[in-house]
Amino acid sequence: xxxxxxxxxxxxxxxxxxxxxxxxxxxxxxxxxxxxxxxxxxxxxxxxxxxxxxxxxxxxxxxxxxxxxxxxxxxxxxxxxxxxxxxxxxxxxxxxxxxxxxxxxxxxxxxxxxxxxxxxxxxxxxxxxxxxxxxxxxxxxxxxxxxxxxxxxxxxxxxxxxxxxxxxxxxxxxxxxxxxxxxxxxxxxxxxxxxxxxxxxxxxxxxxxxxxxxxxxxxxxxxxxxxxxxxxxxxxxxxxxxxxxxxxxxxxxxxxxxxxxxxxxxxxxxxxxxxxxxxxxxxxxxxxxxxxxxxxxxxxxxxxxxxxxxxxxxxxx
Amino acid sequence: xxxxxxxxxxxxxxxxxxxxxxxxxxxxxxxxxxxxxxxxxxxxxxxxxxxxxxxxxxxxxxxxxxxxxxxxxxxxxxxxxxxxxxxxxxxxxxxxxxxxxxxxxxxxxxxxxxxxxxxxxxxxxxxxxxxxxxxxxxxxxxxxxxxxxxxxxxxxxxxxxxxxxxxxxxxxxxxxxxxxxxxxxxxxxxxxxxxxxxxxxxxxxxxxxxxxxxxxxxxxxxxxxxxxxxxxxxxxxxxxxxxx
Numbered sequence: 001x002x003x004x005x006x007x008x009x010x011x012x013x014x015x016x017x018x019x020x021x022x023x024x025x026x027x028x029x030x031x032x033x034x035x036x037x038x039x040x041x042x043x044x045x046x047x048x049x050x051x052x053x054x055x056x057x058x059x060x061x062x063x064x065x066x067x068x069x070x071x072x073x074x075x076x077x078x079x080x081x082x083x084x085x086x087x088x089x090x091x092x093x094x095x096x097x098x099x100x101x102x103x104x105x106x107x108x109x110x111x112x113x114x115x116x117x118x119x120x121x122x123x124x125x126x127x128x129x130x131x132x133x134x135x136x137x138x139x140x141x142x143x144x145x146x147x148x149x150x151x152x153x154x155x156x157x158x159x160x161x162x163x164x165x166x167x168x169x170x171x172x173x174x175x176x177x178x179x180x181x182x183x184x185x186x187x188x189x190x191x192x193x194x195x196x197x198x199x200x201x202x203x204x205x206x207x208x209x210x211x212x213x214x215x216x217x218x219x220x221x222x223x224x225x226x227x228x229x230x231x232x233x234x235x236x237x238x239x240x241x242x243x244x245x246x247x248x249x250x251x252x253x254x255x256x257x258x259x260x261x262x263x264x265x266x267x268x269x270x271x272x273x274x275x276x277x278x279x280x281x282x283x284x285x286x287x288x289x290x291x292x293x294x295x296x297x298x299x300x301x302x303x304x305x306x307x308x309x310x311x312x313x314x315x316x317x
Numbered sequence: 318x319x320x321x322x323x324x325x326x327x328x329x330x331x332x333x334x335x336x337x338x339x340x341x342x343x344x345x346x347x348x349x350x351x352x353x354x355x356x357x358x359x360x361x362x363x364x365x366x367x368x369x370x371x372x373x374x375x376x377x378x379x380x381x382x383x384x385x386x387x388x389x390x391x392x393x394x395x396x397x398x399x400x401x402x403x404x405x406x407x408x409x410x411x412x413x414x415x416x417x418x419x420x421x422x423x424x425x426x427x428x429x430x431x432x433x434x435x436x437x438x439x440x441x442x443x444x445x446x447x448x449x450x451x452x453x454x455x456x457x458x459x460x461x462x463x464x465x466x467x468x469x470x471x472x473x474x475x476x477x478x479x480x481x482x483x484x485x486x487x488x489x490x491x492x493x494x495x496x497x498x499x500x501x502x503x504x505x506x507x508x509x510x511x512x513x514x515x516x517x518x519x520x521x522x523x524x525x526x527x528x529x530x531x532x533x534x535x536x537x538x539x540x541x542x543x544x545x546x547x548x549x550x551x552x553x554x555x556x557x558x559x560x561x
Contacts, residue, residue, distance in 0.1 A: 010474075067473075069443070070452065092439075094473045098455060101440035104411065105447040110524040111411055114437050126528065131437055135334040137531045140409070144524045181452045181482040186473070194475035200560075224561075242458075242493060243472065248330050248434065249354050249492065257560040268330045274533070278558040280550065281539075291539050295558060300544030312548040316555065 004085035005034045006076055007048065007056075008096055014044055016197060017091035017153055019051050024156035025089045026052025027118055033057065034165070035079050037072060038064040042167050049165030051158055057083075057170035063179070067095045071178035073102035078172045080107055080146070088148045091155075100150045110142035113150035133248050133271035153196075153254040154275065189243055198227035200257045201276075203246055205231035205269075207262015207283060207302055211239035216306045217261060223313040229253065231263045247272035261302045265290020282306075318373045318462075318484075320363045321424040323417050323441070324392055325353035325407070325433035326385035340529040352388055355430020355456075359488075361495035362460060363428050364396040370462070374398045376424070380407040380416045386513065393508035394500035400511070405518035409525035410436065412518075414444030419519050421449060424485065426467075431456035431489040442489035452482045455489025 003025040007018035014036070025032045034048050035057040045056040059075055076099060080088055088103055090096040097113055104111035110125075116137065117128045124141045130152055131138050142149075195201065202221040204214065214228075221228045228244060235245035246253055248268040254275035261282045263269060270293050273279065281294040284301055291297045298305060328334070328348045335344035352360065360377070367373040377392040379385050380403040389400045403416045421427050432439035439455070446453025458477065459470035465484045470477050472491065500508070542550045555561040 069454075073447070094456070094471070097439055098443035098453065101410070101443035102447040105444055111409075111440070112525060113410070113439055128531075129437075131435060131530075132328070132334045133434055133437060135533070136336070137533070139528045139531070141526045141528055142524070143526060181454060181480055184479045184481055186476065186478045188476040196474050243476070257554065257558075266331075271330070278554065278560045280554070291541075293536060294539045295537070296550060296553065297539045297541050298544050298547070298550065299541070305544055305547055308547040309550065312551040313561075315548075316551050316561070 001030050001087055002083060002085045003028065003030045003032055003087045003089060004076070004080055004083055005032055005053065006088065006090040006096060006099070007034050007036045008091065008093060009036055009038060009040045012040060012044065014040075014048065015091065015093070016158065017093065019048075019158040020154070020156050021089050021091045021151055022048055022051040022053050023158045024118065024151055026161060027156055033083055033085070035059070035076065035170070037075060038062070045167045046164045049162050050160045052161050053165040056165045056167045058167050059170050059172065061171065061174070063174065066183050068179055068181060068183070069095065069098050069102065070180065071174055072099045073106065074174060074178050075172045076103045077106035079170065086146055090150055092150045092152055097150050100148050104148040107146050107148070108144060109146035109148045110144040111148045112140055112142060114152045115149045116152050116155050118156065130275070134252065134274040135271060152275070189241065193225065193227040195227040195229055195244060195246070195251050195253060198253070199255050200224045200226035200259070201229050201246070201253050201255045202226045202259045202261070203229035203231065203263060204234060204261050205263030206233050208234070213303070214240070216303065216310070220259070220306055220310045220313065223310050223317070231269050260290055261306065263290055264288045265293060318366070318370055318426065319424045320366060320373060320375045320426045320428060321378055321421050322356070322360045322363045322375060322392070322397065323378045323427065323429035324356040324360065324388065325430065325435070326350050326379060326381050326388040327353045327433055327435045330354060330434065334532070336530040336532070340531060343530070350388055352392055353430045353433050355432060355434070355489070355491050357430070357497050358492055358494050359428035359430055359490040360392055360395055360397065361498045362490060364498060365495050366462065367396065376401065378403070378417060378420055380405055380413045380518070382406060389513060390508050391500060393511045393513070394504040395498045396504060398511065400513040402513060402515050403518050404515055407436070408523060408527065410438035410440050411444060411524055414441045414448060415520055416518055417441065417445050418448035420516070421445060426484060427487040428490055431491045439489075442487045446487040449485070449487070451485045451487060453487035453489075454480060454482065456491040457488045458491060458494055460488055460490070460494060
């Protein structure tokens with residue numbers, strides 16, 4: 001089966017989640033062609049060979065430097081057709097997921113997002129999806145000949161398997177209809193580690209007692225090269241910005257390590273973190289429900305523990 | 318202006334999720350169903366727009382079986398004018414999107430949540446936009462209308478972008494687009510008599526079939542570490558959990 005993988009570029013670099021998507025397609029055992037849109041260095045695309053891409057289509061159209069969903073969907077639908085690809089794989093994101101949905105309609109493909117594992121192809125093409133905000137999974141069969149799947153973080157490990165990919169210039173004629181939405185400005189949140197992609201997340205809850213105490217949490221995050229998050233009450237009280245809210249109705253994270261400080265662990269918060277590999281809970285209340293969902297727990301005062309923990313991390317590194 | 322708000326009927330966010338019949342059916346025992354939390358934001362914004370623009374009507378649409386009607390009545394109690402229920406199980410994103418697209422023609426603005434909290438597809442808005450050939454955007458945190466011009470703020474990884482478009486438009490909503498509204502007694506009384514039209518689904522072939530459900534593997538017991546021995550935690554994260 002010919003597979004096309006959309007790789008997303010942010011600030012000149014291929015996103016880590018897109019490397020996982022390339023690795024996923026490679027691990028399916030098929031020939032992998034990747035496609036990247038907008039301005040990006042050729043060397044960055046050749047590097048995709050390491051993760052299993054044989055060929056990379058590069059659409060070096062500066063109009064695509066802005067992530068316009070409709071235009072991206074038109075390019076990918078045409079590329080699927082030109083490459084005779086039966087499957088499009090990409091990593092869930094605010095850009096890629098809606099693009100994938102539109103491509104599925106344009107190509108009459110079966111669609112699944114939130115896919116967490118390699119497909120099973122013994123009887124039909126069946127993928128495992130995360131549902132109920134991480135509280136369960138469903139096995140869904142994609143019936144149509146063409147298929148589009150959007151992967152949840154960590155669906156495949158980005159293992160290095162090969163050398164350099166061949167980068168081929170590719171173009172698609174776009175019309176004004178592809179640019180009916182206009183991005184007038186983009187505002188990046190402060191901090192250089194993006195919460196949804198972070199390998200380590202340090203989150204604070206009401207137990208931090210106020211925004212003025214966040215510096216000790218940020219010190220720990222800095223020592224760990226972690227992103228910072230927070231619980232819903234904390235963002236509701238404007239102690240921290242909304243985009244840091246981790247939970248059922250906020251950002252869902254899936255880091256290697258999630259450290260929760262002063263968060264009791266309401267089921268809605270757990271829904272946002274239950275895909276984390278390892279969870280550490282620090283809370284002064286030994287009855288906090290979060291301990292039941294944790295791998296490691298410390299009962300104690302965050303204001304005493306955090307500085308000590310930061311020191312211990314620094315001395316280990 | 319005509320606004321269509323699509324709502325999902327989902328288990329309350331505090332629900333424990335279980336399945337019956339050998340993992341093929343959702344266990345509704347003891348589960349309270351609500352308007353999808355993101356859809357609730359969409360509905361609240363629609364009502365705000367109705368209150369600020371004379372002549373605006375709000376229709377709610379749900380794809381679901383008869384058991385979703387109390388949820389639809391709640392949306393009417395919050396302030397929607399009338400409702401449509403497409404009488405079918407909302408089995409997958411494409412099926413739901415095609416039902417919505419069937420009824421969304423003629424509306425200036427189609428609002429819904431960024432995703433349903435049961436299926437978590439997060440794409441119905443994009444599919445409806447594609448099917449109707451109109452712009453779609455999600456997750457929208459701010460939406461203001463000036464004539465046929467729409468200004469929005471959309472959340473992206475690690476930030477937000479300001480986007481402009483024209484009507485008609487489909488938007489997937491999330492906080493802080495509006496404050497949730499709670500129905501008052503007058504709303505609840507009047508909701509009983511507001512029109513709720515039931516229509517049958519179109520197109521019965523499904524491109525996606527759910528075979529079964531699974532629960533995540535149970536978590537092992539938590540290992541407690543003394544607050545006096547914080548460095549032990551760091552050692553364990555490095556050597557035992559191998560996450561540092």
